[in-house]
Amino acid sequence: MRLNEENYLEEILINGKGHIYFPENQKVAFTDKNNEKIYLSMMSLLGENQNIDILTVSQRLKKQGLLDKIGGLKYLASLVIQS
Numbered sequence: 404m405r406l407n408e409e410n411y412l413e414e415i416l417i418n419g420k421g422h423i424y425f426p427e428n429q430k431v432a433f434t435d436k437n438n439e440k441i442y443l444s445m446m447s448l449l450g451e452n453q454n455i456d457i458l459t460v461s462q463r464l465k466k467q468g469l470l471d472k473i474g475g476l477k478y479l480a481s482l483v484i485q486s
Contacts, residue, residue: 408438413482415445419455437473441482444469457483 411431433439444463445455453459457479464470464479473479 408433408435409482412438412441412445415442415455416457416460416479416483437478440464440469440473441479 431442433442441460441464444460444467448455448459448463457476461470461476461479464473470476474481
């Protein structure tokens with residue numbers, strides 16, 4: 404079964420970096436550009452050996468000037484609450 408984008412991001416946010424599977428040398432395709440921005444922020448955090456959770460991702464998106472563009476903290480929270 405293939406997870407949809409929101410479920411994939413939710414899984415990453417809930418489990419944090421210790422349990423994430425990021426395909427090596429493989430680009431993950433997103434149909435929703437906002438979800439792609441969130442994922443790329445997560446990858447950036449991972450590259451810096453930072454924890455990945457709703458707080459660190461929202462801070463990274465805010466620093467990049469993207470938090471409001473992706474729907475804000477409300478959208479990030481909805482990814483975790485949807486399950």
